[in-house]
Amino acid sequence: MITKGQIIQGLQAVAEAIAENKDYLTELDAAIGDADHGINLDRGFQKVLEQLPTVADRDIGSLFKHVSMTLISSVGGASGPLYGTMFLRASIATAGKEELNAEAMGAILVAFVEAIVLRGKAQLGDKTLLDVLIPTQQAYQSAIAQGSDFPTAWQTALEAAKTGRDSTIPLVAKKGRASYLGDRACGHLDPGAVSAYLILKTLFDPNL
Amino acid sequence: MITKGQIIQGLQAVAEAIAENKDYLTELDAAIGDADHGINLDRGFQKVLEQLPTVADRDIGSLFKHVSMTLISSVGGASGPLYGTMFLRASIATAGKEELNAEAMGAILVAFVEAIVLRGKAQLGDKTLLDVLIPTQQAYQSAIAQGSDFPTAWQTALEAAKTGRDSTIPLVAKKGRASYLGDRACGHLDPGAVSAYLILKTLFDPNL
Amino acid sequence: MKKLINDPNAVVRESLEGMAIAHADLINVHYQPHFIYRADAPISGKVALISGGGSGHEPLHGGFVGLGMLDAACPGEVFTSPTPDQMLEAAKAVHGGAGVLNIVKNYSGDVMNFEMAAELANAEGIPTLNILIDDDVAVKDSLYTQGRRGVGTTVLAEKICGAAAEQGYSLQALADLCRKVNLNGRSMGMALTSCTVPAKGSPTFELGDREIEMGIGIHGEPGRQRLTLQSADDIAQRLAESILEDPPYTRTLREWNLDAGDWIEQELTNPPLRAGDSVLAFVNSMGGTPLSELYIIYRQLAKICQQHQIQIVRQLIGPYITSLEMQGCSITLLKLDEEMLKLWDAPVKTPAWRWGI
């Protein structure tokens, strides 16, 4: 069970984690993109952080909707619409909710995946944040199906997320700027995959 | 006595000496000017060298006139009109001559000084090639007045030329690009003074 | 990092403020969301032409707002696509009742943000179409990549479509024209040096003293291939031949369909350049390369075109679509027909480009 309070703390923690990793994410993007991924996300999540007090009394769905709108109108680049749409879809899946149970969490992960497929037209193996989101969603779903409790399932999911993140290293990119590099993208982490893992891990921390 | 043949050999030697010192002269100009003095003079004296065979049968005055026209139309910058006018005036002083005696040499040195004063409006101490030409002319003149023979007087003159060249190191420049640098020009040789010494020494070599 | 800036995070804003003061007779600037728009907008009955993208490509796009070109430009952060609210607010400011055409460079960020913007604008009753520019022949396939990037042809499309909008083209006719320009334009670029995104503070990539990047985009990103330094003639030849020998290029592009009120996919093919074609030749500086070097490139380009019996009937030479202070260049060849040629020659009056008026 994750409460609304935990989500708010989680969003604060995400803003901090992105700020801390801003240069790292930007360096990753410099290698195979245009050197702005950390800067972009930091701009957006600082805005989110700033506005959190004004929406702290709303339900999780409204919170996510607000995060979505803030990201969409302040991040720009590819990650703005992508993370924006992820939170937009997640907000529909969590409309009116004050806390997240195992099922709601499953719905969020599905919404995340659908958002990227819809908005980015990406597939598994394209060297994008989807290479984190799909394994996470699948690991979570089978863990729950096999009877794991929420914390255990989430732990399994996060391990899959991490593996998914690292799975992007050898890949040739098929979407986003890195796709123009062809073979030269191999051997580098995808910046979006790194930020996706970081956000998942930080936002939904049952131990908060 | 310097014969026409020696002058022709002298001009060839000047072209070689400038080519050898091209980078050095350019570096000197980079420090307090615009990094082209060696390039400029080399362009001009290579042209002179190229055309020497076509004028080798003329008298010294005509030779100098030809050198002057070649320098004026191929060097450009400040050094083109300056060296061009020097040889133009020297050509008037040597019109019709097939060899240079001590007196003719004196007339050439006076012509050189007048050319720079006329064309460049420079004075002694302005950190220009005049700081070589004036001491050379004066040392030569007094050596001859004191009864020195031509080779001895010329040796004395060249020593004065060298001292004149080195005298430019501490000076603030008052003419040319280096004048814009104010105090920052102090501590550097004037590129024009260096090329002037090199040309005097190489062109009129009684031992050739 | 040495730049003529104050705060690395205020570069876009302060540059816009400078433009607003300098060109108050031609343009207005709206802040938060940022967009530049024609001082005389909205122009009733005229289709409004909007473009935008990351900053750092100046004069593109803001320098091209004015009579005969764009009605509005939406600048994102440096090399970062603008956000949909910018395009939506810009559309509201310049919509003259005849619809809005967005010219969008094919980068995943630009495409997604402009698609969201078009959805929002159409939902608010402003008929809006997006046309993608994807002209960069450095990208060979569209199946295994994001597809070709939008580069030099964007400048030409903004000029040609801007003139057409001024002459009263309908929204659909303007979109058709813009698609035609895109299908007939091809570009290829290269870099001698990297560039420094102000907020990052160090060069995006490192190039050795004798290395160059071939097949770059316009975001300071590394290219398809790293080569050792070559002569201008060899570089011009490589760029020109990539374009001249580019086979028909087929890909699927999404366009908004006004009747369906939804996106539709279209398979489109660039015809190859052929002997006898008339082209506009565009030699562009990436920002830090001086004009004198562009002419050395142009000199060789003209020779190669002649060998291929391609006739250059118009040219554009200068820094028009740049990557900050990057040194390097790109070549664009746009096959012209009578319609495009006439529109190219039409008057234009913007901060960065003016003739005929």
Add this chain to the structure above:
Amino acid sequence: MKKLINDPNAVVRESLEGMAIAHADLINVHYQPHFIYRADAPISGKVALISGGGSGHEPLHGGFVGLGMLDAACPGEVFTSPTPDQMLEAAKAVHGGAGVLNIVKNYSGDVMNFEMAAELANAEGIPTLNILIDDDVAVKDSLYTQGRRGVGTTVLAEKICGAAAEQGYSLQALADLCRKVNLNGRSMGMALTSCTVPAKGSPTFELGDREIEMGIGIHGEPGRQRLTLQSADDIAQRLAESILEDPPYTRTLREWNLDAGDWIEQELTNPPLRAGDSVLAFVNSMGGTPLSELYIIYRQLAKICQQHQIQIVRQLIGPYITSLEMQGCSITLLKLDEEMLKLWDAPVKTPAWRWGI
């Protein structure tokens, strides 16, 4: 050295060849001696306007040959004054019977070569005057230096005098106008980086990562002062205040006197700028500085002018008088009167500058 060139010693020639091919409708290029001249020259009854100087400052001067600006431009080697035979042959090619005015930047090389050229042209029966541009306030005195260098005002003088020549000014009237422009123009420049003369192959000077040069000319030479890196606002302020607070500047300049058939010396004084003056504000890139940064400089310049009650009535922003790929900028303020303003607005059609036609 990384540049888009072939042979470092053929840069000027090959660049001219590129210009000739690109702009055959506007200009012709003569080689050996090198000069660029209007395709429609000589224009009978019109005073011919000629300028020139070292190459490396493009688009100055060659890019400004055409209707409403120069009749001919004489390019020297990179940063090296052209030779008198270039100016003489150019004069013969464009002289339309009404005399020739040479606009000369005050550098010892340019002055000497143009003086020789004017002597030769007058001797050949072409009435020729030289007007010097010496507008660089970085140089404080004229007694202990070569006098102020000719920089940004040159561009403005070429535009304004070009329009006047087109409108039928006599040789003497044009010389008087050009002198007036010079006496009312002041400039100051700075560099963030050095530049590399192709034939030399390495940067002219070395600047540390946090060093800048203030008070530079346009030949890649170091400036009056080396400072630590500052914000754009502080740099703009230093440049602007050097100009705004420059006291009356008096020096002796040589001009050819047609009646005397010889040079005469004239003492001339620049009036200082005063509250209430109307100016043209020109923010120039040294070549490698992007347009976006120029607008940040312009933004602060506009503020400072306002504080000093100086009204900016026209502006020019971009790379017009450059030092190859050097990063940095210069500011020029030209006090305008009605005559200059009207001529500024007149049509111009050259490779690098076109409006009104």
